[in-house]
Amino acid sequence: DQQVKQNSPSLSVQEGRISILNCDYTNSMFDYFLWYKKYPAEGPTFLISISSIKDKNEDGRFTVFLNKSAKHLSLHIVPSQPGDSAVYFCAASKNSGTYKYIFGTGTRLKVLA
């Protein structure tokens, strides 16, 4: 039951360029979306979120775009830095009830110096 999909298992980007990570979902009941970053041997770290009433949210170098009609969201990192190298998980939730997240399978980003 893959309600949240990240179709690119890995991505390599040159330092200073833009990283674009993509995520698709199938459940139209999801109304809250998040991106988490995970380093090896650590727990996921919250990066940025977006509610379904918005189509864009920005926080420093990180911007999340939401296209509800396409059930697609993306995370843009500009400019990419070597310290951004990690696994990025997209997660979706209904912003009510138990606030359970459904995670995607993750995209491993490697930023090359």
Place this chain on the structure above:
Amino acid sequence: EPEVTQTPSHQVTQMGQEVILRCVPISNHLYFYWYRQILGQKVEFLVSFYNNEISEKSEIFDDQFSVERPDGSNFTLKIRSTKLEDSAMYFCASSERGGGYTFGSGTRLTVV
């Protein structure tokens, strides 16, 4: 910055044994969660806990699993009669109400 603390960081157990994974959520948070990540796979929801009871659980969270908040600070996951396929990273998380969770750094459970 407040943290979710998990202990131990690594637990090795014999198949068939019981393990208890411990978590100290952030003190003013109201919602508590356990997730797990089998090596190379996605992070999966196990259970959520609110107001001293389970509010939702996944198909994975069968009778082998239980959670408890034995006092005002700890939140534990008990796995009875462990199986090889229970080997995974187990993450505890807490949140005030929705929004971004804070995850702990995880307990790596190895069942041998």
